[in-house]
Amino acid sequence: xxxxxxxxxxxxxxxxxNKVFVGVTVFLVLVIAIVMFFPRFKTFFKPDxxxxxxxxxxxxxxxxxxxxxxxxAFTEAFTDYKVQITNEDNSVIxxxxxxxxxxxxxxxxxxxxxxxxxxxxxxxxxxTGIASGVLQHIYMMNAMIGSGMxxxxxxxxMNIQVIGEVENLGKNQMENFFYTYIMVFALYxxxxxxxxxxxxxxxxxxxxxxxxxxxxxxxxxSMMFGKVIASCLAGLIQIAAIFGSALxxxxxxxxxxxxxxxxxxxxxxxxxxLVYMLVxxxxxxxxxxxxxxxxxxxxxxxxxxxTSVMPITMLFVIAFIVVVFSMSAGNVxxxxxxxxxxxxxxxxxxxxxxxxxxxxxxYEIAISIVILIVSTIGIGFISAKIYRVGVLMYGTTxxxxxxxxxxxxx
Amino acid sequence: MILELKEIxxxxxxxxxxxxxxxxxxxxxxxxxLGRNGAGKTTxxxxxxxxxxxxxxxxxxxxxxxxxxxxxxxxxxxxxGLYPKKIIIDQLTYFxxxxxxxxxxxxxxxxxxxxxxxxxxxxxxxLDTLSxxxxxxxxxxxxxxxxxxxxILDEPFSGLDPVNALLxxxxxxxxxxxxxxxxxxxxxxxxxxxxxxxxxxxxxxxxVLHGELRDIKRDYPRDRLIIRTETxxxxxxxxxxxxxxxxxxxxxxxxxDASEKRTVMTQLVENYDIDEVKVFEPSLNDIFxxxxxxxx
Numbered sequence: 001x002x003x004x005x006x007x008x009x010x011x012x013x014x015x016x017x018n019k020v021f022v023g024v025t026v027f028l029v030l031v032i033a034i035v036m037f038f039p040r041f042k043t044f045f046k047p048d049x050x051x052x053x054x055x056x057x058x059x060x061x062x063x064x065x066x067x068x069x070x071x072x073a074f075t076e077a078f079t080d081y082k083v084q085i086t087n088e089d090n091s092v093i094x095x096x097x098x099x100x101x102x103x104x105x106x107x108x109x110x111x112x113x114x115x116x117x118x119x120x121x122x123x124x125x126x127x128t129g130i131a132s133g134v135l136q137h138i139y140m141m142n143a144m145i146g147s148g149m150x151x152x153x154x155x156x157x158m159n160i161q162v163i164g165e166v167e168n169l170g171k172n173q174m175e176n177f178f179y180t181y182i183m184v185f186a187l188y189x190x191x192x193x194x195x196x197x198x199x200x201x202x203x204x205x206x207x208x209x210x211x212x213x214x215x216x217x218x219x220x221x222s223m224m225f226g227k228v229i230a231s232c233l234a235g236l237i238q239i240a241a242i243f244g245s246a247l248x249x250x251x252x253x254x255x256x257x258x259x260x261x262x263x264x265x266x267x268x269x270x271x272x273x274l275v276y277m278l279v280x281x282x283x284x285x286x287x288x289x290x291x292x293x294x295x296x297x298x299x300x301x302x303x304x305x306x307t308s309v310m311p312i313t314m315l316f317v318i319a320f321i322v323v324v325f326s327m328s329a330g331n332v333x334x335x336x337x338x339x340x341x342x343x344x345x346x347x348x349x350x351x352x353x354x355x356x357x358x359x360x361x362x363y364e365i366a367i368s369i370v371i372l373i374v375s376t377i378g379i380g381f382i383s384a385k386i387y388r389v390g391v392l393m394y395g396t397t398x399x400x401x402x403x404x405x406x407x408x409x410x
Numbered sequence: 411m412i413l414e415l416k417e418i419x420x421x422x423x424x425x426x427x428x429x430x431x432x433x434x435x436x437x438x439x440x441x442x443x444l445g446r447n448g449a450g451k452t453t454x455x456x457x458x459x460x461x462x463x464x465x466x467x468x469x470x471x472x473x474x475x476x477x478x479x480x481x482x483x484x485x486x487x488x489x490x491g492l493y494p495k496k497i498i499i500d501q502l503t504y505f506x507x508x509x510x511x512x513x514x515x516x517x518x519x520x521x522x523x524x525x526x527x528x529x530x531x532x533x534x535x536x537l538d539t540l541s542x543x544x545x546x547x548x549x550x551x552x553x554x555x556x557x558x559x560x561x562i563l564d565e566p567f568s569g570l571d572p573v574n575a576l577l578x579x580x581x582x583x584x585x586x587x588x589x590x591x592x593x594x595x596x597x598x599x600x601x602x603x604x605x606x607x608x609x610x611x612x613x614x615x616x617x618v619l620h621g622e623l624r625d626i627k628r629d630y631p632r633d634r635l636i637i638r639t640e641t642x643x644x645x646x647x648x649x650x651x652x653x654x655x656x657x658x659x660x661x662x663x664x665x666x667d668a669s670e671k672r673t674v675m676t677q678l679v680e681n682y683d684i685d686e687v688k689v690f691e692p693s694l695n696d697i698f699x700x701x702x703x704x705x706x
Contacts, residue, residue: 002510003508006504006507006508007508010504013500205493208491208492208493208494209487209489209490209491210491210492210493211491212485212487212489212491213485213487213491213492213505213552214508215461216456216459216461216483216485216487217505217508217509218508388461388462392456392461392462
């Protein structure tokens, strides 16, 4: 136990004296600072009054397609654009779009058909949908007026507001999506990054033969747990520094951000979810770090590390993909996710996602966590055994069967 | 203090590495564990240090099974290795702390050893800025700083210049004088011969020779004479094939039986122009080649 404490301290010091580790942390904090201060700078550079130039939207329409009415309706519907009626030739319009003079153009071919011209169709471009709605609206109004209805009546009918209320009994997936995504992504990044670091750390000790001394000075279990827990602490501290500074910086610039739903939701994670996040984060981190450490001990050269850790990384990437796909599909309770949320290597991400975005009963969470804790400890001890055998195997990287044999014999 | 290995067996998979290895090392004396490459020396040392257990057999200290929690061991591995990118004082302290010292004790002891080995100026440098010989000295400190009862030195002299070798010899003699068990493993027979009172020779995982070096030499068949003479050709002509020239120009005469030693010596002195005649005493090198070399 005493040894464990010393190893932990020594390894932690390694991270905090590591220039890359410190550099990356500082860099990330700086990036976040720039992002957080961005709205403030924006208002700083653009004094009030100088209204922003809106992109131009051309609408080509003639009498038969009611140019005046269209202009009015489009201007109301597209508040983000400066709507202009044009009579120019199609080729001129296209020319203007490709030269960025105007952003887009609707060329009406009849009251209910049009062609939409745009330079690069962005994924979030909803203009055609809006335009179709507007045109449908106009067409219906005209039809009603044509059939003899009074204009007031028509306006009333067309402007009828449907009032509905949403009462959410479970979780609001829309709101939770962003912080769940951030958490899953952070877990993914940190495990890959630190897993590699643990593996490299072990392999470096092996290749520099510092291992020869370590293995005769300390118990392999102390070594393994000391190393892995130190990296976990370093990871947590790094994340705390990054998210902590993000929170502080956001608070400083809150007034400039206005009501940004996404950012608001990120900083309003419910406390019990934060606890779950911490639990799954730590356990998920440890279980993978142990495996990375064990693999690192079997590599005989530093260059071999990347190929050796590939199977673990692949496993982890698959788990990540399952979670992210289920999240974007909006169904985090599918069978695959349910199964994954009980398997130790996938449960940190999938169970957390289910807790965050859906309703999971307490006993299911408890079972998942217990399975995870037991297997983390189990894998910890197995990896310490692999470590003891692996670090003394020089030469070519041993086959898995050889390692298993050696562990049984040891 | 007596350290004893009894009937140690060890195999890695199908490969048998040690077969019935037993030897004894005493405190206040240096013990040499000899053997060619791959003879099983490092495996024996690792079992002795509890890096992995033996398949059977046991390690005893003063007659009872060794308790690794109570006995401090210092080890200078043949494959030298520390953290190349770390500050020397930091890593030395770390290793001493792992061996159970408090930080304060560790720093004090390390500073003593840095001074003793003339390395104080490198205290706050990174290891990889040092020359190989100096790195070796730093490595030696990891084996000595925590004042161990048993010191295991694997090829301690390799890579040291004569001045540093002398310094190391002094340090080792000091430790032996303090009553510690010092176990050498080496191929450099001259050093072993100088230091070690008793030896064990390992060959293909078996102890082929074990005992006090003096006894081994004495028990060696005294059936060869070394003759220094001005007229070697005459003797060779008279004694035939039993007489051969050695590398340094002397003659070696092999007797049919050790008992006729005196008769032959008198005969030689009376009949030939002899500068010196003496019974051949093998060097450790000769013994080693004889016992460990047969599998060449």
